[in-house]
Amino acid sequence: MLYALHELAYTSAQPWRLGAQAARQFWTSPLNPMADTAIGRTAYASAELFESVTRRYGKPDWGLEVVTVDGKPVRTTQQVVWQSPWVKLIRFARNVGDLKRAGKPVAAPSVMIVAPLSGHYATLLRGTVEAFIQDHDVYVTDWTNARQVPMLEGRFDFYDYIDHVRDMLAVIGPRAHVVAVCQPGPPVLAAAAVMAAENDPNRPASMTFMGSPIDARLSPTVTNELAEEKPFAWFKSNMIHTVPWPYPGFGRRVYPGFVQLYSFMSMNEERHRDAHFDYFRHLVAGDGDGVEKHEEFYNEYLSVLDLTEEFYLQTIDLVFQQHALAKGELVHHGKPVDLSAITDIALCTVEGEKDDISGVGQTQAAHGLCPNIPDDQRLLYVQPGVGHYGVFNGRRFREEIYPRVTDFIARNEKSAVQEPRVSARSKTAA
Template sequence: MLYALHELAYSSAQPFRLGAQMARRFWTSPLNPASETAIGRTAYASAELFESVTRRYGKPAWGLETITIDDQPVRTTEQVIWSSPWVRLLRFARNVGDLKRAGKPAAAPAVLIVAPLSGHYATLLRGTVETFLQDHDVYVTDWVNARQVPMLEGRFDFHDYIDHIRTMLAQIGPRAHVVGVCQPGPPVLAAAAIMAAENDPNRPASMTFMGSPIDARLSPTVTNQLAEARPFAWFQSNMIHTVPWPYPGFGREVYPGFVQLYSFMSMNEQRHKDAHWEYFRDLVAGDGDGVDKHEHFYDEYLSVLDLTEEFYLQTIDIVFQSHLLPRGLLEHRGVPVDVTRITDIGLMTVEGEKDDISGVGQTQAAHTLCTNIPEDRRVLYVQPEVGHYGVFNGRRFREDIYPRTRDFIAKNETLCAVSSRTTAAA
């Protein structure tokens, strides 16, 4: 019912949005002598603000057709390597000729960036992907909005997620490197443990976890406390809603993206109010830089996707309430997940000192759990003065975190090559 009411509210506001769009054109027309007056600017800003907070934000474009490497433009081609109804495995192939002009080798370590499936589209990691493209052959998980998946495609749960990670690593090939950003931490670690136990040739050479709730019991944040404060049945009764017609996933039970968005925004309600008030003032003043900065952030932040009921509820149970992975109780398809079987996969954890979603200690718990990874293949790093998003995006990520991650991947790439040669010689 809530989903249907949400759609009704959006549809009901359509005439007012059209009116706001007409008002914008009227007050910005060069034929309107009042367009540059204080009244005209204020009227335009009011219409623009109303339209921006009531519009439907679709999936953003990646916009990585050309990147800059060492001050040289390098073209990339977005390729779909593999897909299922739930995800597209994308590769951003760099142009070989452009790489030569930039002084970069064509061959580079393959890196799978596992984007979070927690409400936002994978394009939230656009800056992360662009930065990794400086030195790597980059693949990324582009998750599909559950409301776009017909009921005939079946279910998608936590264990399907683990299977998808394994399949995508196999599609990339032996000993790629995997980077899990936020939510993917536990299922990616589980997938690596299963592949290590089976001596799977496609197991990753290294795994990097950024702001991930490997053990959500440590340094609990408001998000963790909310997940534990309510009984599991409460989430079943209050957070799951039915996709309405005419979406392709009509009838599917989901955790709607707009519910997740409202939850996140309510955690920092005053900050968002202040941001929109500042946006209004910048519109009145004609401050293009301030307007562009606001729109760039919120065009991405307000674009959300739905999660399947089964994936969302299992994540609440496995990760945030029962803590099965850190307690050594997680099973996948009837087989225990034993992270101590990981012996030749490098491990790096990155946390933000001011992370209010995954507290300091939750990600680095992976080091405590993975007891058989050699010390020379471990990196534990806490970035000062950054919150959750600063762990994988922004200036400090580019200048401080990424160089450490790049060096960690390069070291493990070399160690894997040496190990492969030794094994072949034996």
């Protein structure tokens, strides 16, 4: 019912949005003598603010057709190399000629960046991807909005996520490197352990976890405390809703993206309120830089997707309530997930000193849980002065975190002869 009411509210506001759009045009028209007055600028800013807070934000574009590598432009092409109803594995293929002109080697370590499936689209990692393109052959998991997946496609749960990680690493080929940002930490670590136990030739050469809840019992945050304080039945009763018509996933039970967004924003309600007040003032003052900065952030932040009921609830249960992986109790396909089986996959953990989503200690717990990784194949780093978002994006990520991670990957790039990796051609999961 909540999902249907949300859609009804959006539809009901459409006439007001059209009115706001008309007001914007009226108060910015060069034919309007009042346009450049205090009254005109305030009226325009009011209409612009109303339209922005009631708008439906769709999936953003990557916008990485050209990236700057060592001061030179390098063109990239997005190639879907594997897909299922739930995800597309996108390769950002770099133009060979541009790389040569930039003085970069054409051959580079393959890195699969596993984007979080926790409410936002993979494009939230645009800055992360742009940084890794400098020195790597980059692949990214682009997760699908669950409301767009018809019921006939079946379920997608925590264990399917593990299998998807394995399938995508197999497509990239032997001994690639995997970078898991936030939520994917536990399932990616589980996938690596399963692959190691089976001596899978496609197991990664290294794994990097950024701000991930590997062991959410450590340094608990508000998010962790909520997950532990509320009984499992509360999440099922209050957080799960049915996708309404006319979405392709009509009838599917999901954790709606707008509910997740409200939860995130309520944690920092004053900050978001102040940001929108500043946005209004920038509009009135004609401060283009301030307006652009605000819109760049919120156009991404307010774009959300839905999660399937089974994936969300299992994540709450296994990661935040049972702590199954951290306690050695996770079972996959009838077999225990044994982290001690990981012996030749290098491990890097990155945390933010001020992270209020995954507290310091939760990610680096992976080192203690994987006792058989050699010490010279480990890196534990805590970045001073950054919160959760700063762990994988922003100036300090580019200048202080990324150089450490890329050096770690370079040290652990396997020099042995490997089976050739598949070409970047479209594949579809059976």
